[in-house]
Structure formats: structure tokens, C-alpha cells
Amino acid sequence: MASSTPNVYLFSTLFLLLISFSFAQVSFRPKALILPVVKDTATLQYVTQINQRTPLLPIRLTVDLGGQFLWVDCDSAAYVSSSYRQARCGSAQCSLAKSGACGGGICGLFPDNTITRTGSYGEVGDDIVALQSTDGSNPGPIVTIPHFIFTCAPTFLLQGLASKVNGMVGLARTRIALPSQFAAAFSFHRKFAVCLSSSSTSNGVIFFGDGPYMLLPNIDASKSLIYTPLIINPVSTAGVYGLGEPSDEYFIGVKSIKINEKRVPLNASLLSIDNNGFGGTKISTVNPYTTLETSIYKAFSEAFIREATSRNITRAAPVAPFDVCFSSKRIGSTRVGPAVPWVDLVLQSENVYWRIFGANSMVYVNDDVVCLAFVDGGSNPRTSIVIGGYQLEDNLLQFDLATSRLGFSSSLLFRRTTCANFNFTSNV
DSSP states (O other): OOOOOHHHHHHEEEEEEEEHHHHHHOOOOOOOEEEEEEETTTTOOOEEEEEEETEEEEEEEEHHHHHHHHOEETTTTTTOOOTTTOOTTTTTTHHTTTEEEEEEEEEEEEEEEEETEEEEEEEEEEEEEEEEEEOOOOOOOOEEEEEEEEEEEEEGTTTTTTTTTEEEEESSTTTSHHHHHHHHHHOOEEEEEEEEEESSSSOOOESSOOOOEETTEEEEEEGGGEEEEEEEOOSOOOOOTTTTTTOSSSSSSOOOEEEETOOOOOOGGGSOOOTTBBBBBESSSSSSEEEHHHHHHHHHHHHHHHHHHHTTTTOOOOOTTOOOOGGGOOOOOOTTEOOOOEEEEOOSSSOOOEEOOOOHHEEESSSEEESSEEEEOOOOOSEEEEHHHHHTTTTEEETTTTTTTEEEEGGGGTTTOOEEEOOOOOOO
16 A cells, blocks of 8 residues: 655645544533553553443444554444434545545545554544543543544454553554544644553553643652653555554663663663664553563573572473563562562663662562563564553653654652542542
8 A cells, every 4th residue: 555645735734623623512622531441451552441432322442552542442343322423535534534445436545453462444533532531630621523534344354452442542653543633623732642551440541631640649740750752664564564654652762671780681682673673662552461572581581580580589380471480489479579689671771760669570470479570572573572461560651742852751659649549430
């Protein structure tokens, strides 16, 4: 599928059209928006819910940080909404979607199930969505966007998703992913923040718009952010893409890995993205655990075992999907999880690093065994390091699309709070 690049004037016009569509029914302009996110224990997916259609219907969706747009199953229950509109070929909606597929005059895209790595064709349309506003501390009034662009998908794409999920919600760099559509609708900064809870019974939160991001007890999590550039992979990582299109996913520049401040010996060339789009490090919510290219994983796990056994922590038999496990009997407990060697992802300088403590590096598989929550990603993966959901839990990550910058907090447990501590009890 070939891609075409609209000129700057056309793109600006289309973006203003999207804004005008969105403001058509807006009487209250919020400071920011929020979505609750809960971890599904059966699939380890992160699930949210929005209200869509006329009349409004709650729609459960798996969160895909790198997903290009919102897609929902329109077949199994027959999509019924008096406010739904198909996007015609040549329309502003179709151009914003950068669709290269038109049939019968209807604009189309190719929704992906990134869990099962399957895709299909689906028509593009728009409809009302409604969600909670916030002042950063508490939820505010429900707001609606009357012409939110999304894609219909066939029912089989739901296979592999969490129970009662109706589709996937994408947060990538595209103009029709949630962050950009919400920013256009309410004149937000093109920022959003993800704070995943480690609990399967308490909600984490996604913020759309700028901070503060207040967590109980009265802690602004945005104050603890460290910043690193977001890197553009020059080759798309989507299932279907046009020649020359860059990736819409979020990559960062990991330069080295340290365990207990000791550098792990590895092939540094794997940490860079080559001209074919291979290598590098990206952040994902659809990978439950961080995956490492085989040689990186081998060096990393061996170094971790050395540091752990030097503390008299004893090995245990592996428990799938983990290869490296330990007896929990000699592992102490700290505010930031099991007392094990810490892991540093070193970024643009030796002084900028993402520190991963025991709460995000170890998984208790039973009362007696704890395992290293990193897995072998294979000998020739598309991306050398994929930072998975478990490593993101109780960390605040702010994605600034305008400046292409990531802010990250490392573990909020150090600040005596968690991602489950946003106040979802409305005072309005």
C-alpha cells in the first residue's frame, strides 16, 4: 500500500476541520481528561472503558500504547447508533486517518490485534464518545466529543483479548489516536500520561492533557519526572503501512544496562535502530513483561544471577514463562519490593537512567518462588528491547508528542504512593 503525504496547507486545514467537528457540541472546556485502567488477571492486559454511540454505551477496550487508533467490533452485536457516520473517501476524516484504502466510496483502515498479531480491513467512521474530565486531582463533569474518528473491525479480531472487551484503544503518535483527537477537541497540549496499577482490583489512570497528576496523599507525581527524548523509528512497525512511513510507536534511547551499577556486557549495536527499523528499545502495554533479544537476555540474566547469589539468594527451578527464579526465603522486603539487585536502563547520559527495583523486576509465582520478570525475546526480533507492562506499573510516564519527549518517574513506591491512588470519587 503506497502512502501519499499531504502538503502543509492541506494538513493544517484538515486539522482545523477536526477541531471544529469536535467543538460542535462542547459547552465546557476541561483542563484534562481521565480514563481508568485495570489489569486483567487472566490475560495480563490493561483494560479501560469509554462511552460511545447514541444512546451512550460503555465499551471495554484493551489499551495499546503503540496502537494507531481506536477500533471496535461492529459485527457481533451489530453496531447501533443514531449518531454514527461513515467516513467518505476524500473527506477530512479520511485524510486525517491517512487512509490508502477506499472501497465503494467508504474510507478504510487496517485494524491490528497486536496481542495475537492479526489484522483485517475495517471501515472508518465517527461517533460520539464521552469520558470524565479532571482538574488533575478529582474527576469533573463528563464531556463529549461528537465526531470521534475510529475504525470498525470484524469480530474475529477480538480473539485473544480480555473477557468482554470490544476492541483496542490506541495511544500512538497518529492524528486519530486518542491523545491527538482529545488535544484537538479541547485545545490541550499534545501530552498524555500513563500510570498503570499493579493491582488487579484497583484502577490505574491515563491522563490526557498536562499535569498536575495528583495521587493520594496529595502528591503531584509530575514533580518527580526525569526526561529523555522519544526517538523516531524510520520504518513503521504497524501490520500494514506505506513505503517510507516511520513507526508511530514510542522508542527511547537505551545506551546500556547496569545491575547494581555494574555495566552488563552486551552488543551495543543492538541498542540502536538500523536503517531497516530493526533494533532499539520501545515501550509497550501489550507485552506483559520486558523482552530482551537473546544475547542481551543471556548477558543480563547471568549478571543478575551473579549479583543475587552474592547476596546468598538461592536459585529455584524455572516457572514458565520465566527462566530465572529464586527461593523467596532469603529475600527481604523493602518499600520498593523484594530486596534484589536493581536494574538501570541508562539513557542519553550516565546520569539519566530508569531504575527498576524489585517491585518491577520480580514476580512472586507462589509463596516460595520469585522470578525475574524479563523474558527471552528471540535471536532476531524486530525490536531488541521491549519494555513491558509489568515494568511500567506504579511508574508515571508522560508522553509529550509536541516535543517528542518522555518523562518517567521510576517507582512511585519511593514516594509512598501508587498508580491506584488517583481519586476517582467525583465531587461534582
